[in-house]
Each structure stands twice: as C-alpha cells, then as structure tokens.
Amino acid sequence: MGPFDESVEQWSSYTERFEYFVLANSIKSEVMVPTFLTVMGGKTFNLLRSLVTPEKPGDRSYEEIVGTLKAHYSPKPLIIAERFRFHKRNQEEGESISQFVAVLKQLSEHCEFGHSLNDTIRDRLVCGMRSGTIQKRLLTEANLTLQKALEVSLSMEMANKDAQQLSTLTLVHKVSTNVRSKTVGGKPCYRCGRTGHHPEECWCKDLDCRSCGKKGHIERVCKNKEGPSSKNTEQRKSDFKKYKNKVHKLERTEEEQSDTPSEGEESLHVLSLSDDGQGYWVTPLLDGKAVRMQVDTGAAVSLVSEGVYRKKLHHLKPQPAKITLKTYTGEAVPVSGIVTVTVKLNKQKVKLPLYIVKGSQPALLGRTWLEKIKLNWQEINMVAKVGDINLQGILRKHAAVFKDELGRMKDITVKLTVKPNSKPKCFKARSVPYAIKPKVEAELDKLVKSGVLD
Incomplete structure (x- = not known):
C-alpha cells in the first residue's frame, strides 16, 4: 500500500483501496488507525496533523480521520452545478457508446439522483448520442430501461462499424484529370468534398472549419460560410478593380x-x-x-x-x-x-x-x-530593373528619418497626468556593483555624446 497522491487518485478511491488492503492482510481493528497513518505518507500525515491540532492524529478514530481528510480533499460539490455538467454532456466525436455511458456514470457521482439514477442516465444517453439512427430506434422502444438501451445501442453501433468496413473494401477508386470529376460509387465526402473514402475515415474529421468554427469539416464544403474569414463581396469587387x-x-x-x-x-x-x-x-x-x-x-x-x-x-x-x-x-x-x-x-x-x-x-x-x-x-x-527609382527617391527625400544617428524631437511639451492628492516620494539610488561600474560609465558617456542625456 503506497502513500496517497492526489494527482493520481481521489481520496475516496484511496480509502477504498486501504479497506481492501486491511481485509487482504487480516489487519485487526485495534491497529487499523496506526496502519492507516503509516501508509498514507508523510505529506498527508502532516496535513492531517495541522487539521486536528492540538490533538494528535492517533487519538482520532478511523472514520474521523477519513472524514477530516475527505472534507479537505473532496469538499461536497454543489448539486445544481454537478447536474448541470451531467445534462450538458453529449457524445463527442469518435467516442463510443460504452465510453459515453462510463462518462455519464462518473458525472452522476455527486448529483444525488437516488433511485432515478438509471432512468436519468438512460435519458441522457438517448438525448446526447450522435447517431440519429440509433436515437430513433431507442425512441420507438416501449418500457425502455438503461440495460435495454445499452444492448440496442451497442449492437447497432457494432453493425454500423462492420457495414462501413465492408463498404470501404468495395469502393472503386478512380483517377481523373477532370476538375469537376463525378462521384464514383456514391456522394462526395461531406467533410472534404472528395471521393474514394468514407466520411468516418476522412482526415478532415478532426479539423476545425475556418468559416463557421465547427469541427469535422473544412471551409471548402462549409454550408454556413458567414464566418470572419469570408471576405465582403463589395470589398472583393473593389480589390478586383x-x-x-x-x-x-x-x-x-x-x-x-x-x-x-x-x-x-x-x-x-x-x-x-x-x-x-x-x-x-x-x-x-x-x-x-x-x-x-x-x-x-x-x-x-x-x-x-x-x-x-x-x-x-x-x-x-x-x-x-x-x-x-x-x-x-x-x-x-x-x-x-x-x-x-x-x-x-x-x-x-x-x-x-x-x-x-x-x-x-x-x-x-x-x-x-x-x-x-x-x-x-x-x-x-x-x-530586371536596376534599383528602384521610387524607393531611392523616398529615401533621399526623407534622409533625416532614415539616417543611422538618433533623431531629436524639438518644441514639444509633455504633460504627465497623476492621481489627485499624489505625494512625491524620494528613494535612495541603487548602488551599482563594482564589477560593472566601468561598463555603466561607458554607456552613460555614450548616451551623453549622442544627445540622449544632457
């Protein structure tokens, strides 16, 4: 039994493992607290000492120690916030039904759904899944339970994957030089607009559209080209003219x-x-x-x-x-x-x-x-042209701007705005390390000679 590491697991998971550790090693209840204080690690033990001071950790019972650290590591979350996260969760791109259900069960841990837990997960599964075909199939089921919804969804998901693999093997690939080539064996891919592959295998499925910002297709096939990257028609006409x-x-x-x-x-x-x-x-x-x-x-x-x-x-x-x-x-x-x-x-x-x-x-x-x-x-x-007459003319006309020396701004008044009732403060000048004094003096002389400092 190793020490507790909050970056690896939650406190509830650690205490659950410790209880299995006690059963596996036949540890008696009399030495359960000392054993727990020993295996939890120095970092967690020192935290516990600060939480129960002036008492000693060994004077507390096992339940009190677990409850004290649980209140620190895992404070009780707000139920409304946890339920909000649960009901906003939808099946993501490339996420299987099994993975989606596992995430829903994890999100429901602090929602306190009680006896309606399975029905709530079932409802979220049906409402949040990506496949419209599976969703319609589940909506036609009478007395749908979570277990039945899982069986139907997983079987249809597996059937769809098998059908896609078989259709991919029978695709006819065609090489054509025609710019407006016709589709061979089906419609063009709605993700990239090309043919010869299935949309689920398209490399554009993980890209974000530069027009609408949505994931799963590129700008060339976007149906809502109204994003910031699309150029105004009048501006395009003026550019052309x-x-x-x-x-x-x-x-x-x-x-x-x-x-x-x-x-x-x-x-x-x-x-x-x-x-x-x-x-x-x-x-x-x-x-x-x-x-x-x-x-x-x-x-x-x-x-x-x-x-x-x-x-x-x-x-x-x-x-x-x-x-x-x-x-x-x-x-x-x-x-x-x-x-x-x-x-x-x-x-x-x-x-x-x-x-x-x-x-x-x-x-x-x-x-x-x-x-x-x-x-x-x-x-x-x-x-080729020898030199650029216009550029050289501009450089000669504004030679004072492009010269190597520093320029000066004359006859300019600078106004500094400070907060009302501000009081000036005087600070002691910082001492210059002896090792760099010659370099600092040389730089100051250089600034004086160039006119930056008087």
Missing part, C-alpha cells in the same frame, strides 16, 4: 470555394498579382507574327491580351472558351475567347491553344505550351 490590370500568374485548382463554374467549365485561380517587369522572356512566332511572351511555369494556360490579338492575330476567329479565370480575391477575369495558333520556336512547329483576355495583361507562355515545346533555358533572357 484595383488589380484587374495586374493579372499575372495562373494555376489550375480543384478547390474553388465559391462562384462555381457551370458544368463543363474549368476554373483557373490567380495565385499572385505582379507587374514588376521581372521575368524570363522568349519571342515565338504565332502564325508568323513575333510576340514577346513571358515564360511562367505557374500559369496553367498561355494567354495574350486583346490588344496583342487585334494587332497581330486579328485574322484568327476566336471561339467561346469554357474556362473561368479568377483573381486571388475570387473575382472573375473576363475571357474573350480561344484561338488555335501555329507556334514556331527553336525549330519547333506546333499548333496550340491560346486564350484571349480583356485588359492589358502581359502575354504568358504557360504549362500547356511548355508540355509541347522545349525551351533552351540557357538562352532565355531575364529583364
């Missing part, structure tokens, strides 16, 4: 969360907006016309602006494009159409699709062309 002439890099995405394109369309998402003039450039011949294009491995498609199309490719009739371009704020970038051009570059000649977009975006050579055309990367030139 601000940056619509700077659409630069595009990437194919399968995770559009709003403004889903119509059936048969693909969605392209703008990863970044950049108009800094830097990049790698090539000049292929498009139907015999030289067009300077920026090589962009982040762009899913190749595109030119309407201005380039009217100037060099107006003889080609554009066709409707089943594609949606989006900015990083989710706003659509208008696409005028798509044409098929003959591309000549590095002794290569291929017919490839080219998208025409509205605005003044730079011509981009995207991944669809890079899959068909091999580039000589050593000959690709990079155009």
